[in-house]
Amino acid sequence: MTLAQAVIEGADPEELLRAEVPPVYRAAHIRRDEVGMFGRAPHGTMGVDKDVRRSLHVGEVPMPELAPDxxxxxxxASAINFNTVWSAMFEPIPTFAFLERLGRSDPRHDLDTHVLGSDASGVVVRKGAAVRQWHVGDRVVTSPAYVDSEDPVAHHDSMLAADLRAWGFETNFGGLAEFAVVxxxxxxxxxxxxxxxxxxCNMLCASTAYRMLVGEHGSRMKQGDVVLLWGATGGxxxxxxxxxxNGGGIPVGVVSSREKAELLRGMGCEYVVDRTEFEHLDDEKAWRRFGAEVxxxxxxxxAIVFEHTGRETxxxxxxxxxxxGSVVTCGSSSGFDHAYDNRHLWMKLKRVIGSHGANYQECAEVNRLIALGAIHPTLSRVYPLERAAxxxxxxxxxEHVGKVGVLCLxxxxxxxxxxxxLRERIGEDRLRLFRS
Known part of the structure; x- marks a missing residue:
């Protein structure tokens, strides 16, 4: 019996240990020799469509050795995050640059294939000699921060670590595969x-949102705060x-269609703004109309604006x-080059808070909320691994709402x-709301 078959059939730890680790495994990956395939113009430039179906491949890659930790x-199963899209477009820089840099200290990662994916659920099948808290057979989910625990600042807030990396984006051997190294x-x-x-489908996005809104390093939302959320039905x-x-705030969700507005109200969000009613959000007249609608x-x-869309908003x-008030930002899916009127920032004593991922404790806190049934998955669609592209x-x-999942093994x-x-107490209608 192969190791993959043993996992699928629910084998016990002894059986898993008897099965051999394969020399190769199937994974969604990009290739170093295709880095220039789309040219240099940024995605979204007139006539430029960097279709990731051309660059994201599924096939066999070599199995790496495990480090002690x-x-x-x-x-x-795994899920798609926007960093996978950036990787497959080779923007803003090809991620092979990250692998080359990491390869100076860990040559295993600097390969001609980059296995992508920053989310996963699965079963531990092998562990390094220094791993104490986890065992073969454990059912797990992964958090995305890849951190050197020997960096002193990591024990204050690992997101400040000098070599913090996003797993499956700035490292190799990510989650869109039959096996992953974490x-x-x-x-x-x-x-x-x-x-x-x-x-x-939860950990990267849920933990990022937790740090932005709830954690001590973000906007520290309190009861009664009005919070504007762009892309409110997105990942x-x-x-x-x-x-x-859950925290007693008042969400105002921004969406781009009537269908998404209905989904948002189904989540219990009373206040919804359709951004298609504000065609151009790049000048103050549009900002005034938008603010008046809120x-x-x-x-x-x-009190808080939840930002991740970037240049357009x-x-x-x-x-x-x-x-x-504050604007808390964790990304720029519409572009990194932002423009705003600084008078509205300094004269009205507002703050911009940069937030990136979540540390291990924040991930543990949000995973506890998910395990208790207080936070629910936003999975809307599921693809097999061979259709990861x-x-x-x-x-x-x-084209999606919420999160897009991928079945691996x-x-x-x-x-x-x-x-x-617990599932029955929560109700399938809530757990499957985004798939209904």
């Missing part, structure tokens, strides 16, 4: 009431809406935040559920 996870400090217990694909925004509601609905300006975000394309073209959906009683 690492584990080998048999991946049952540090032991990336592992968390899989929520028992979720299927493999539901468990795999990040949908977790943000849940966290705002005030019309809620009665006041947002950042000027509006700085404008609409209330006096003394199609899954990434759906995210690239914003799991042969079908809805496997891996252990706590059926």
């Amino acid at each position: 690492e584990v080998l996870v048999a991946v049952m 540090k032991a400090t990336q592992l968390l217990p899989k929520p028992r009431h979720l299927s493999w694909e539901e468990a795999a 990040l925004g949908a977790y943000g809406v849940q966290l705002v509601r 005030r019309r609905q809620v009665g006041e300006d947002p 950042f000027g509006a975000s700085v404008y609409v935040a209330k006096k003394g 199609d899954a990434a394309r759906a995210v690239q073209t914003n 799991a042969p079908e959906e809805d496997l891996g559920i252990e706590d059926h009683a």
